[in-house]
Amino acid sequence: MKRILLIAVLFIAATLSALGQTYTLCEKWVDCGNSGQLLDPYYSEGVTFKWNGNLKNGKADGFGIAVKYKNGEYESTYEGEYKNGIREGKGKFTHADGSVKTGTFVNGQLMGRGVAEYEDGHRYEGEFINYRMHGKGKIEYANGALFDGYLVSDEPYTGKFANYDGTIFFIQCGEVVDKITETKSNYSPKIGTRVREYFDEEWHRCDAKNASYYRLITYEAPHKPTGKAKDYYISGELQGEETFVYVDYDDEGKNFQEGEVVWYYKNGQKSKEGYIFNNKPNGPYTEYYENGAVYSEYFYDMGVLDGAYISYYKSGEPERIARYDGGALKNNKYLLFSEDGDCCFVYNENFRKNSDSWEYAGANGSLRINNDNTISLEVTPNRTVSGGIYTDFAPDGNNVIEISTRQRKNDKNVAIGILVGFKDWDNYCGFYISGKQYAFQQVKNGKTVTSTGWEYSEAIEPNVNTLRVINADNRTVLNINGEDVADMRRIRYDGGFCVLSVINNGYDMAYVDAAELNLYEFVKDESAIREYIPSRRGGSNDWVGSGSGFFIDERGYIATNYHVIDGATTIEVAFIRNGEAEKYPASVVLSDKQNDLSIIKIENPDFRPMPAIPYNFTTNIKDTGSEVFTLGYPIADVMGEEVKFTDGKISSKTGIQGDVTVYQISVPIQPGNSGGPLFDIRGNLVGITSSGLNRDYFKSENVNYAIKSSYLQSLIDAMPQNVTLQTQSDIAALPLTEMIKRFQPYMVYIKIK
Structure with missing residues (x-):
């Protein structure tokens, strides 16, 4: 698990959003035909207008029709008054989605009383601020329901709902209340002071x-x-x-x-x-700790989370990474890092969002979803009520499944169970509690193949309990309220559903609540986390990751780390030759995922072969204390796309827990150094920089790692192409500064997307 932490430390080099973009209202004068202009208070790149009306002093003026396009696609039509190129007075807006808003425009914005009508039949009449329904008003819903009250940013905030079925309820500050208790302060501030x-x-x-x-x-x-x-x-x-x-x-x-x-x-x-x-x-949001360190970074698109969300420990290492698409959590799970280096995906069930999968009402009782994202079950005597969701976890992976339950009345005739690996009622595993007892059974093809029977446990509380099923390597452990109660050979599941089931064997109705259905799926392979790593926002031309590399052959073959190019759909390499920058596309030739090595090749007919490579390749193991240095492109988006030099020594011939594939080095490296060469003081290539130890967690300084060159040699030997490594270069007698000058043209900046 430590390797994932090491890779993540170097891999999470990209930040969320470039702050140079416009994330607030942007107004701009736009050409509208016939050498005229009008003001668009909601301007964005690609907007054009067509104006059918009079012009005065080159500006739209008087009554007319303005049709708006975005990148050539129809967006809206405004029919109404303009004054000196600005919407001013009565007007009507029709949008591509069929919605229509009519009212009074002030300085280009819909302000004051107005009407909004929608394709689905909803209608609003009331106050607007900057084109949003904001203030006192009424919504007539297509199904006959009515809201009368105060809206904030197009949403009911405080007021009365008359439902289509005749029921009436109230909300205040967005929450359901028995009655509205607003008070007025009669505050009246001085104007202009x-x-x-x-x-x-x-x-x-x-x-x-x-x-x-x-x-x-x-x-x-x-x-x-x-x-x-x-x-x-x-x-x-x-x-x-x-x-x-x-x-x-x-x-x-x-x-x-x-x-x-x-x-x-x-x-x-x-x-x-x-x-x-x-x-x-709208746009990037950043939260900070009191010491100034970043706590979290995320991005809003018009009020909903979109793109990457990442939070950090105070050490600066990642704590949680999630990705959102239009407010929805990608794959219904997020990535969680512990401070000791473990990494897992967390699935947190949203009962309200998935209500169709949970809600039930029938002869057996009911299962309903509450406003606070909990569920409540009412179970008829001698009946069972169940609800579940497909959790999409790897049946053979290491994971923890948990749910918290509350039995409103302690009744030993009621059994509460979490069913995991559920395929159907003939194939599942059930973990139950009843009174002070628990039981586990595995049902396969309709037959019970594993059963603990009912066992007594002091861990079970009278009302509130958290049940966990822990699957780790070769064992399955049952846990109640943090205490392991059973340990057995690993269960192999047939399905991916997780189900809450309440069995009522008593004579009275059973009432059970549940919350916090979570699944923790531990990650062994760092490639699984790549799609969760945040990248720069923007268009298709934005690069999402970068690293370093170096030529191993004059024909355009380049060595780097596997994790630098893993998952890339496009690779670009750049280097400086004769003082001029050269950039070319590249493709992967061969990779060694286990040892984090890859060979890529420039793919462009305009590429001219390089002069003879000046550095030698050696697979001889360097002694502890040997002086070494690296060249690369650390944090290039901040530090610039110029080769950077750092030096240090071989601290150890092995890595974490005696890993013989790497050297431990004291050479300072940063995100972006990954894949760069490690040279000894005589100009021999001895390794490839790859990762660094979590400095804050391990209380370490300059504890970094480089893969030994012998493993690169093995990968090159496995290539279908014949590549002969340089071993005859006589550069050892040169001063270090001259040696670096000779090496620089062969150091490659790698970008991916």
Whole structure:
């Protein structure tokens, strides 16, 4: 498991997002035909307009029709008033999805009262801010339901729902309540003057003596601030900076934000920063520890998580890596690193999202999903209620399956079971508790092939219990509330479903709740984590990883680490020859995954063979204490695409736990050094830099590793092409500086996507 940690330390070199992109509202004057222009307050690259109306001083003016296209595709039609090129007055917007919004436009934005109608039959009439349904209004749903209240960013926030079946319920601040208890403060700030506003710990308005925070803000009109608002801890330290389009005097949740936002700890360090587009998070967000180290990085696309999410331990090593697509967790699981180097995928069941797989109502009872993502089962006497989900885990892998249960009334006639490896009711494994007893059985082709019988355990609590099935190597372990209660030969599963089952053998209804169905699947092969490693966001031209390499043959054959090019669909190599940069595509010739080595070759007819390689290849084992150095491209996106030199010594002839394939070296290496050459002081190639020890976890300095050149020799010997390594070069007498100059043209910067 340590090797995965080592690879990850060097491999996670890319960051989330380039902050130079626009993640907030961007307005721009756009040509609209006939040498005219109009202002698009939602401009993005590729936008064009066609204007059918009058022009005044080269700007759209008066009533007309503006049709908007994005990269040639139809996006929307605006029919209404323009003034000096800006939407101003009554207008109607029709979008490609069939939705229509009608209302009054102010400075290009739909503001105030308006109507929105949708293809599915929904209709909204009420207040808008910057084109969003925000404020008091009513939604008439196509099925006859009605919401009457306050909306925030197009979503019901506080108000009354009249359902299509006649039922009525209320929500306040997005949560279901028995009744709405909003209060009004009658606050009325001075206009045009900076004012100080006080808030308690929960950000409710209060007087100064009960305040935890205060805000400095200037209003140009009621509820409409101008410039940045600044929030402070009551002790005077800056707490946050943001820009508001609208401020509600009684509920911070009703505010409308736009632009960059930054929050701070009391010590002045940033706690979080990001961007808001029309009151929804949009773009990169970063959270920090109080010491300034990054805690997490993630990306929003109009309010939903998209792309990579990564959190870190304070040491800077990765803790959790997940990937999101339109708010959905990729493969329903994320990657979790422990501080001791173990790595696993975690599947955390979302009962609400997968309600169709769980909910049941019938003669046996019911299974329903609660708002807090828990499930509740009601089971009729002498009946069974079950629900499950396909968890897509490797049946023979190392994993832990767990679920927490709560029995509302302790009844020894009720059995609660977690069924794992479930294929059907003739093929499954069941782990049950009832009263103070537990049991395990494996059913195969309808017959019980393994059974513990009912066993007593003090680990079982009267009401709340966490059941775990641990599959590790050759053993299966049953665990209750953290205590192992049974250990048996490894169970081989037939299916991939995980099922919660409640059996009621009593005379009364049984009531059981459950939460936190998790599956931890331990990773042995680092290639399994590649798709979870964050890369730069952007278009198809963005590179997602990089490393180093070096020529082994003048015809364009290059050696590097396997993990540098693993999973690449495109490889580009770059080097400097005669002071000029040369870049070529390359392809993989042969790899040795076990020893983390690959040979790639330049594939381009314009490539001219290199002069004779100046360094010698040797497979002689170097002694401990030998002086060595490396050349490579560490953190090239930050440090630049110029070859970097670092030197040190052979610290040991073996690696972790006596690994004879590598040297331990004191040469400093960074992400991007992977695949670079390790030379001795006479200019002989003796190894390939590959990984580094987790400095913070192991409390180490400059403990790094290089694969011995003999393993590269073996890989070259296995190539279908004949490659003869240089062994006759006479460079040993040169000064080190001259030696490096000779070597530099043969050092290769490798990029992949």
